[in-house]
Structure formats: structure tokens, C-alpha cells
Amino acid sequence: MTPPKIRTDPGTTSTEDLLARRRALAETIGDPQRVLAGSLVEQHRRCGKPSCACTGGDGHGPYAYLSPRQVERGRLRYVPARLVAVVRHYLDRSGEVEAALAEISAINVELLARRELT
Numbered sequence: 001m002t003p004p005k006i007r008t009d010p011g012t013t014s015t016e017d018l019l020a021r022r023r024a025l026a027e028t029i030g031d032p033q034r035v036l037a038g039s040l041v042e043q044h045r046r047c048g049k050p051s052c053a054c055t056g057g058d059g060h061g062p063y064a065y066l067s068p069r070q071v072e073r074g075r076l077r078y079v080p081a082r083l084v085a086v087v088r089h090y091l092d093r094s095g096e097v098e099a100a101l102a103e104i105s106a107i108n109v110e111l112l113a114r115r116e117l118t
């Protein structure tokens, strides 16, 4: 994970600007229900039938799988084709929400240093 950083220079940015930035970041978070932490991977699979052409090739697919970050890490979950766009959207949102929270936290560290954390 990338370390949180304040986009506006904390040394020269006014407290008012930091508070405005914090407010703007909070607004980008939107609906926190629609997040998924992990990544989408594509894999080919062999069906196992000896007569199938896939035995000599790449296999069937590609099929989409979710690699969840926290829950039972490493175990891939099949993603039906009709849900790929939804999963991708949730993954993107998750990244945006995490980045926003990390920057809000960094702003709050700066506000604490100024004794202006409220």
C-alpha cells in the first residue's frame, strides 16, 4: 500500500484549505457499502475430459476470478461474466475510498500538529 500523502503541501497550505480538502475527500467516499478489496484475475481452466481439445491447449476461458485481499486470501472466487463489471466497479471504489481515507488521516495528523484537530 502506498503511504498516505497530502496532495497540498502541509507546510504552506492554510488550515482552511486543509479542512476544505478533507471535506472534498469525504465527499468522494460515497456509498461505503459498494467496496471490494482485492483484485480481478483471469484464468483459463481445463475441464478434465480426455477427449476435449483443451487438454492440449490453454483450456477454456478466460474466466474471471476475484482474489479477495482479506478474506481467505489466495482462494479465488469465480466471478460470473454478468457480474464482472460490478466487481470491477467495487474494486475501483475500494481503491478510491482507501486512498481518500489515507489522505484524510494524513491531513488529520497535520491538523493535530497544528493543534487544530477538531
Ligand SMILES: [Zn+2]
Binding pocket: 046, 047, 048, 049, 052, 053, 054, 055, 059, 060
Ligand atoms: Zn475442455
